[in-house]
Amino acid sequence: MTMLTEEPVAGAAASGSRARTRLPWHRVLTLLCVLALAAMPVLPTPEFWITLANYIGLYSLVAIGLVLLTGVGGMTSFGQAAFVGLGAYSTAYLTTQCGLSPWLGLLAGLAVTLCCASLIGAITMRMSGHYLPLATIAWSLSLFYLFGNLEFLGKYDGITGIPVLSVFGIPLQSGRAMFYAIWVVVLLAMLLSSNLLNSRPGRAIRALKGGVTMAEAMGIFTGWMKTVVFIMAAMFACISGFLYAHLQRTVNPTPFGLNHGIEYLFMAVVGGVGHVWGAIVGAGVLTILKDVLQGLLPKLLGSTGNFEIIVFGVLMVLLLQYSPDGIWSYLSRWLPSGPRAHAPDPAPALPVREKPASGELLLDVRAVRKQFGGLVAVNDVSFEVRAGEIVGLIGPNGAGKSTTFNLITGVASLTAGEVRYRGERISNEYSREIVKRGICRTFQHVHLLPSMSVLENVAIGAHLRGDFAAQGGVAAAMLRLNREEERKLLFEARVQLERVGLGDRLYDEAGSLALGQQRVLEIARALCADPALLLLDEPAAGLRHLEKQALAALLRKLRGEGMSVLLVEHDMDFVMNLTDRLVVMEFGTRIAEGSPEDVQRNPAVLEAYLGTDAMGEHEGAGGDARGA
Incomplete structure (x- = not known):
């Protein structure tokens, strides 16, 4: 898998064409059932069978709800x-x-x-x-x-x-x-x-x-x-x-x-039951x-x-x-399979939020602290992220990086300190409210729905976009009154998948992807939310060398479009050659901050994080790579 950042690929179009030509077996099956049911009472069917069918229908209603x-x-x-x-x-x-x-x-x-x-x-x-x-x-x-x-x-x-x-x-x-x-x-x-x-x-x-x-x-x-x-x-x-x-x-x-x-x-x-x-x-x-x-x-x-x-x-x-998975999982194997949702041909674009001016202060983390009883997981950490820059949050395992992510995105509540986004306090707000403001994230451990298609997983990221009335329209969805809105959402999901190089996997089950591809899928889902600030938790984990290069190219492209990125990553070559600034944590405390070059030479980092010898060897290689 090689990620792309250009226009939609031909493979995606072909995949969409194949999906649209598949037999709609569920409609055929429904029609056959309707014909059989319609004929049953008018034929000389034993009365007992009719009674049994009535109870099956009554029980089916309850089971559908379940x-x-x-x-x-x-x-x-x-x-x-x-x-x-x-x-x-x-x-x-x-x-x-x-x-x-x-x-x-x-x-x-x-x-x-x-x-x-x-x-x-x-x-x-x-x-x-x-x-x-x-x-x-x-x-x-x-x-x-x-x-x-x-x-x-x-x-x-x-x-x-x-x-x-x-x-x-x-x-x-x-x-x-x-x-x-x-x-x-x-x-x-x-x-x-x-x-x-x-x-x-x-x-x-x-x-x-x-x-x-x-x-x-x-x-x-x-x-x-x-x-x-x-x-x-x-x-x-x-x-x-x-x-x-x-x-x-x-x-x-x-x-x-x-x-x-x-x-x-x-x-x-x-x-x-599914x-x-x-x-x-x-x-x-x-x-x-x-x-x-x-x-x-x-x-x-x-x-x-x-x-x-x-x-x-x-x-x-x-x-x-x-x-x-029940009896139906066996029966469905004998029926032509196809995805629930199809990526439409070009549809009207969803509204896009106004991008902040280059250099504008987006995220202001001020002395945030998180305690679990007597354990201090994050100890008065402060840093900033400005529009149009990529900031890396690095440190050894257990340094508190993912906990800091959770504090910023509302997954965990702060013990002390505050987080501001574009001047507004977002500390301890719900995650669903924070993403509305333009902050979206991926996870250290991939959070996908493995039985859903790649396209549908990514479309979840666009949940808050579009017509607000359609967002909670359960009745409208049941009556198919939201078709135009659905076309927009699914087309946006397709665009983001093609943007990250998964355009040829639209209708595959998300669980069938390799771990690296699943991480890229999470990035596409986050992009579908149209964020101004993207938080990536170990996005390069599980990617091969060429895939990491393609991911770095994608993130640089996003930065060029005005998006800011805050990422946690353990791959030092990846981080040093990509980020504008680094924040280094150890034992929940910020021990250094600055450009990759400055961090590489910081004595506290050399001693506490990478070790003097290893850091010295990396400094030369990293400097050459960055210059290239």
Whole structure:
């Protein structure tokens, strides 16, 4: 891989052409499914099959929500059955006790679910690790026992006599009639979910699984996005509960307990929790398998009981061991593959921030300190970065360089001191607010989404650019009302990839790139944010000699365009031949600052950092290289 700084390469155009000509298998598969579903009720299909298909559809709705929440967003929930109960009980109560239309019952259920999910999400989505699943179990049990103990909901006997659902005056009295209503909603949920995932807010949701640090550094309000996806999953479950109530014509608390919440998660995981189609596959496989086992196991064992749960547990362990991506990961291998997003032909450019005047003081780090208990990681460090210069922050391992980066970019909070950017104090602001001002960074340990394409990874960097109304437009994304904005974002990502020499890898999975290429990809993602100050944490690590030369040429080109660069790097040849000034740290303290030549001759650096003999040998070689 050789990085380029010229115009878009022919290879990228060819790659884009190949991607656009690939068979849109997902559309073909959807069409075949629609035709099969449409024919099923009108053919002499056994009534039992229709009933089974109805339940598969209801379960699929909940599983689609879990794909968004768990598979894409990375947040595990065992409590979706409780939201199914909210939808079912809302329409059941309002239609039987108040005589209202079922459609008003649906609206009421969605409103109640929105309020509950917003409150629960605001509290629980801040949790991580094992605390989040435990919290979902807690509120699931709370709602379940609430359903069973409220007098006006019939306690554990529930509510009966729920009226028939009517669509355009046509009563849906039978299971065959409800079949179409259920599956139209399922297909609509699939379409809306797919549209969302292939958009700016969808990429933000997918970025959640890669960790909060990277997402926030790209300007994503992770707390808000977590709550949004949690509410969406709850809404899908609520609609499933509404349809269930009018299919069964009676409700009681039993189907809304923790056991069913666990089964919904099983369905998503078995099918493929990272894929919308996996939700349908998982719901179908587990529903059919459960029915078969309930009839077969009592005959084999000679007694009755819920033996199918034992089989499910064993199968789940085996699946997680040998196929953690679910059944869909195997099925999709037989289908033509293609990227989610395509780089468009030239599109209108995104707005570009005004570059600061050459020599303007951009970054002013004043006596910053970071303490972890009694350990001082950064000890009153001060330095400046001006517009149009490349500054290196160097020092041995453990010197506090990356911690200083984190203090500047809001990843860590300062104990003392302050950081100013263009005269404004940015100390202890959130990362998403700092990147808005024009500071973007890469990471010492690469933070990418390996299963996403190179193009989509880079497009995350443009999250804050463009029309502000489109940035948080989840509804607009689901309805594909943001197509023009998407074209701009993806074209910008393509331009930046071609700028750094990855234009021929647009549609490769980011995880398939070599480490050096992944670091260059991170630089392209940072450039997509249109920063005035670029912070690079060990950008040359893992690059070969020619790649380092190409990276240095790119950084010099950026400097010539008015961009400032602050970089941490251990490769002394790379740093000495590139930077305008160096700041040297040791044990969290700044021990030297100046031009590369001055730093090379600084006694403190010679003694504490490189060693006198090694530094003396390097000085001659570095001086010759710099002069060349």
